Amino acid sequence: MRKGYLGIDIGSISTKGVVLDEQGEILTSSYIWTEGNPVEAVRNLLDILKKEVPSDVVIKGIGTTGSARKLIGLMVSASTIKNEITAHAAGTCHFYKDVRTILEIGGQDSKIILLDHGIIRDYAMNTLCAAGTGSFLSSQAKRLDLDVSEFGTLALSSNTPVKIAARCTVFAESDLVHKAQVGYAKKDIVAGLCKSVVLNYLNNVGKGKKIEGPIVFQGGVSKNEGVVKYFKEILKQDIIVDENSHLMGAIGIALLSKKNETDQVYTLDITDITFETKGFECKGCSNHCEVVKIFKDHEHIDTFGNRCPMGEK
Amino acid sequence: MLISWNKKSMQNKIVAFPQMGDYQTPISYLLSHILNLRIMKVPPITSKTVELGAKNSPDFVCTPFKYTLGTFIECLDAGAEILVQAGGGCRYGYYGELQEQILKDLGYEFTYVNLVTQGRTDIRRIYKNLKSIDASIHPLKSLYYTFITSKMIKYMDKIDFYIRENIGFEVEKGSFVALKRRMLSKFQSVKTYSHLLLLYHLYKRRFKKLKILKDEKKLKVGLIGELYTLMEPFANYHIEYELAKYGIHIKRYTNVHYLLFEKKNAVKRYLRKTKDYIRYRMGADAADNIARTKYLCLHGYDGIIHIKSSFCTPEIGAMPIINKICSEYEVPVLYFSFDTATSEVGMKTRIEAFYDMMEMRRDSEKRISRN
Numbered sequence: 001m002r003k004g005y006l007g008i009d010i011g012s013i014s015t016k017g018v019v020l021d022e023q024g025e026i027l028t029s030s031y032i033w034t035e036g037n038p039v040e041a042v043r044n045l046l047d048i049l050k051k052e053v054p055s056d057v058v059i060k061g062i063g064t065t066g067s068a069r070k071l072i073g074l075m076v077s078a079s080t081i082k083n084e085i086t087a088h089a090a091g092t093c094h095f096y097k098d099v100r101t102i103l104e105i106g107g108q109d110s111k112i113i114l115l116d117h118g119i120i121r122d123y124a125m126n127t128l129c130a131a132g133t134g135s136f137l138s139s140q141a142k143r144l145d146l147d148v149s150e151f152g153t154l155a156l157s158s159n160t161p162v163k164i165a166a167r168c169t170v171f172a173e174s175d176l177v178h179k180a181q182v183g184y185a186k187k188d189i190v191a192g193l194c195k196s197v198v199l200n201y202l203n204n205v206g207k208g209k210k211i212e213g214p215i216v217f218q219g220g221v222s223k224n225e226g227v228v229k230y231f232k233e234i235l236k237q238d239i240i241v242d243e244n245s246h247l248m249g250a251i252g253i254a255l256l257s258k259k260n261e262t263d264q265v266y267t268l269d270i271t272d273i274t275f276e277t278k279g280f281e282c283k284g285c286s287n288h289c290e291v292v293k294i295f296k297d298h299e300h301i302d303t304f305g306n307r308c309p310m311g312e313k
Numbered sequence: 314m315l316i317s318w319n320k321k322s323m324q325n326k327i328v329a330f331p332q333m334g335d336y337q338t339p340i341s342y343l344l345s346h347i348l349n350l351r352i353m354k355v356p357p358i359t360s361k362t363v364e365l366g367a368k369n370s371p372d373f374v375c376t377p378f379k380y381t382l383g384t385f386i387e388c389l390d391a392g393a394e395i396l397v398q399a400g401g402g403c404r405y406g407y408y409g410e411l412q413e414q415i416l417k418d419l420g421y422e423f424t425y426v427n428l429v430t431q432g433r434t435d436i437r438r439i440y441k442n443l444k445s446i447d448a449s450i451h452p453l454k455s456l457y458y459t460f461i462t463s464k465m466i467k468y469m470d471k472i473d474f475y476i477r478e479n480i481g482f483e484v485e486k487g488s489f490v491a492l493k494r495r496m497l498s499k500f501q502s503v504k505t506y507s508h509l510l511l512l513y514h515l516y517k518r519r520f521k522k523l524k525i526l527k528d529e530k531k532l533k534v535g536l537i538g539e540l541y542t543l544m545e546p547f548a549n550y551h552i553e554y555e556l557a558k559y560g561i562h563i564k565r566y567t568n569v570h571y572l573l574f575e576k577k578n579a580v581k582r583y584l585r586k587t588k589d590y591i592r593y594r595m596g597a598d599a600a601d602n603i604a605r606t607k608y609l610c611l612h613g614y615d616g617i618i619h620i621k622s623s624f625c626t627p628e629i630g631a632m633p634i635i636n637k638i639c640s641e642y643e644v645p646v647l648y649f650s651f652d653t654a655t656s657e658v659g660m661k662t663r664i665e666a667f668y669d670m671m672e673m674r675r676d677s678e679k680r681i682s683r684n
Contacts, residue, residue, distance in 0.1 A: 083665045084666075085662075085666035085669070085670075086665075086670075109659075117677070119673050119674060119676075120670040120673055121643070121645070121670075121674070122645055125663060125666075208636045286356070286358075
């Protein structure tokens with residue numbers, strides 16, 4: 001019998017799951033779209049993983065991370081629930097012990113993590129808007145009638161990327177439309193978009209941060225060769241992109257759940273569990289908290305968003 | 314524009330003022346004792362207040378403007394006839410006039426009194442302003458109650474320092490908040506200064522008696538930033554409460570007592586101490602926050618959290634310097650820019666990550682010192 005640890009990273013766009021063995025090697029992994037429904041996505045994810053996990057593996061820990069970590073943590077009775085930043089750092093340090101900078105661009109947010117001997121020294125996340133993140137790229141790909149996966153290769157074929165205002169998604173989009181109307185080649189526009197993502201990232205998230213090598217680039221956007229190319233060009237340093245760069249958060253949280261290991265054995269079988277959420281505005285006091293009540297098998301198990309016991313009623 | 318009213322017509326007028334943290338207690342205490350008018354119990358800020366304020370404000374105005382405007386609208390709807398506003402030392406100085414105009418354009422009729430104009434507080438002008446809304450105001454009596462109120466603010470702020478440092482370690486959940494609420498309601502009914510002093514000492518003892526489980530290795534965080542967002546919990550999404558959940562010792566210098574009585578002298582000292590970084594005051598609390606950053610870095614704080622409302626110009630000017638100081642002393646700093654539509658989940662994620670980072674740094678430092 002072998003021990004296994006499940007890590008689930010539920011992002012805004014995609015849901016990632018990975019099962020690690022005791023040495024931290026990947027036994028099986030899966031990457032599916034969240035499609036705005038984290039509960040269903042995790043159900044599907046676990047269905048896929050369940051079939052692929054070797055039969056002698058016993059799950060000794062479940063960790064959840066990503067924006068829906070709390071909700072899904074309750075649903076799968078996770079032992080570890082942690083934010084993306086800690087999870088990404090833990091995952092990356094497992095493969096690259098001496099990493100100094102982690103660049104991460106996901107679907108809705110982007111972050112930079114600076115490390116020193118495996119310790120997070122500083123981090124930053126994008127604040128107000130999702131400019132220069134994966135969802136921006138995929139919506140622009142749709143506008144140009146391209147698949148996101150061909151975006152990177154097309155960008156590489158261009159030598160003269162057009163200049164696109166990188167500061168804000170809305171500006172970038174109108175700039176892009178304008179450039180297309182005046183007749184720039186598609187590949188140059190795509191290359192310009194990739195470059196604008198990099199510039200936006202370095203000007204917003206990376207502002208004032210000292211970016212030192214080794215640099216690891218991860219998150220969904222790291223699969224885009226165009227963006228990687230411009231990071232290399234602008235930072236004038238080598239950028240490492242792991243083949244599992246999109247799974248790093250899930251790997252990290254699986255490793256963290258290993259640290260919290262107890263005697264408890266977990267199951268991947270949640271097909272029969274009903275899981276519902278109900279959102280409302282609590283009128284108990286003047287705070288008017290937006291409260292979400294969680295029901296598992298029709299039983300009220302937890303409440304999010306309330307600042308006082310009033311919201312739990 | 315101030316309209317002179319005769320005493321008779323003013324007597325039944327209702328006075329309202331904006332909401333900020335727990336300072337409703339001293340403000341309504343002061344106004345109810347020196348003015349011969351009815352003082353409104355100002356409704357607390359809710360999401361509806363914010364909605365109202367944001368709807369009627371220019372989009373790119375800072376959140377304190379929207380919050381106070383929302384409160385004013387709610388007060389006017391509830392029957393307020395005189396509005397008292399106190400602006401600060403930044404662009405906020407002009408906000409009073411703008412708010413007045415917006416409310417008049419909405420069709421409300423009221424008298425608007427701005428205690429602070431052009432960023433300056435002048436006791437004589439405040440007295441004159443108050444006299445214009447209530448001619449029966451008595452100079453000696455007002456002086457006495459102003460004195461009591463200033464002391465009340467001082468004691469409240471002193472107790473708050475203790476609360477912030479210890480609330481994360483309370484044994485019985487909610488005991489600090491409940492005791493503070495009791496203290497404030499007692500403060501409201503004091504008659505004399507000695508009575509206030511007595512109550513202060515009584516409650517100080519009670520606070521010290523509240524059970525806490527304080528770990529010596531606790532993490533310490535300094536909170537700095539723009540004043541309104543720091544002091545109104547609704548505007549900063551209850552950040553102190555969030556931090557306390559992690560068992561963090563919190564230090565925050567900005568409070569009303571500081572702004573009214575200490576700031577004037579402190580700023581000169583601050584400029585001296587930070588002469589390597591700044592030469593001018595930069596408006597509002599920018600210089601103060603830069604000096605506090607340096608102080609917090611030098612005094613073993615594990616992290617600094619800088620909060621402001623979006624578009625707060627003085628703080629935007631201070632941020633690069635704060636960044637520089639923090640990187641020189643290797644202290645992590647987290648920035649929050651709160652707007653009326655900030656995602657609370659995003660804020661919680663950042664705080665959690667910040668906490669994890671501070672813990673990791675602590676552990677690694679310990680490991681290094683042991684080797």
